[in-house]
Amino acid sequence: LLVHNKIIDLFEKTSYIIDIYVSGMRKTEEKQHVWNLFDDDDTEPVVKPKYVKSFGYTAYKKISTDDENKIKPNADKLVKCELTGLMSLFLSLTGIRSAKENNRFEDYTGFICDNNLIYEINNRVFIAKSNVYVEPKEIARGVKLYSYDRGLVYLVKSTVINPSILKENIYSYSLRDGNLRLCKIRFVSR
Amino acid sequence: LHEKLVNGRIVDVKNIELFEKAAEHIAIGRSATNKALNIKDADLSSVELIVST
Numbered sequence: 001l002l003v004h005n006k007i008i009d010l011f012e013k014t015s016y017i018i019d020i021y022v023s024g025m026r027k028t029e030e031k032q033h034v035w036n037l038f039d040d041d042d043t044e045p046v047v048k049p050k051y052v053k054s055f056g057y058t059a060y061k062k063i064s065t066d067d068e069n070k071i072k073p074n075a076d077k078l079v080k081c082e083l084t085g086l087m088s089l090f091l092s093l094t095g096i097r098s099a100k101e102n103n104r105f106e107d108y109t110g111f112i113c114d115n116n117l118i119y120e121i122n123n124r125v126f127i128a129k130s131n132v133y134v135e136p137k138e139i140a141r142g143v144k145l146y147s148y149d150r151g152l153v154y155l156v157k158s159t160v161i162n163p164s165i166l167k168e169n170i171y172s173y174s175l176r177d178g179n180l181r182l183c184k185i186r187f188v189s190r
Numbered sequence: 191l192h193e194k195l196v197n198g199r200i201v202d203v204k205n206i207e208l209f210e211k212a213a214e215h216i217a218i219g220r221s222a223t224n225k226a227l228n229i230k231d232a233d234l235s236s237v238e239l240i241v242s243t
Contacts, residue, residue: 161214164221165234185210186236187217189224 002109002145009112013064018086020105023056057090059083085117088128088136092121111148116175118153120145125155139173151175166190209237
C-alpha cells in the first residue's frame with residue numbers, strides 16, 4: 001500500500017512523485033547582521049535583508065505494471081502530470097521544512113482513494129483532495145499511516161514499552177464522518 | 191482471557207484498560223519465554239476492538 005516518497009492511487013494503480021526544486025530567492029522582512037571578521041577596524045555589523053529559497057515542483061506519474069496483460073512498451077515510464085491536489089503535499093513539505101529550518105525536505109508517503117489524498121510526513125498525517133486544491137487538514141500527529149479499507153484509514157502509534165517490546169495502537173479514521181477510533185492494541189517484538 | 195488475547199481474537203471490550211494491561215503482561219511473559227527458548231515470534235499479544243464499518 002505505502003511506498004517511500006510516492007503517492008499511490010489505490011484504484012487507478014498509478015503512483016505519483018513530486019520533484020521539488022529551487023525556483024528563486026525571495027527577500028523577507030527579516031534583517032540579518034553581518035560582521036566582517038577579517039576587518040581590522042572594530043566596525044559596526046552590516047545589516048542586510050534576509051533572503052530565503054522559494055520552491056516549485058513538478059509532478060510525475062508512473063503506471064503500474066501489475067496487470068501484465070495491459071503492458072505496452074514504455075507504458076510505465078515516468079510522465080509529467082497535472083494533479084492539482086499534489087499542491088497540498090508540496091505546501092505541507094515546504095511548510096514543514098521552513099518551520100524546522102531544515103536543509104532538506106522530509107520524506108513522505110501516502111495514497112489516493114475516491115479523490116481523497118492522504119499522506120504522512122514525519123509522523124503527521126494530513127488529508128486533502130486529489131482533484132482540487134484544498135488546504136490540507138492534519139488529522140493526527142505522532143502516528144504513521146498503516147492501511148486503508150472501505151473508507152477507513154488506519155493509523156498506527158508505536159510506543160517502546162521495554163527494550164524488546166513495541167506497543168502499537170491502531171486507530172481507524174473514517175473519511176465519511178471524520179471519527180477516530182481505537183481498533184487494536186498489539187504488542188510486537190522489536 | 192489469555193487465550194483470547196494471545197490469539198488476537200475479537201473481544202467485546204467494556205473496559206479497555208483492563209485488557210490492555212493483561213495483553214501487556216502476556217507480551218512481557220512471551221517475550222521473555224521467546225528469548226529463553228530462542229524463538230522468533232514477532233506477534234506477542236493483542237487486543238482487538240469491534241469496529242463497525
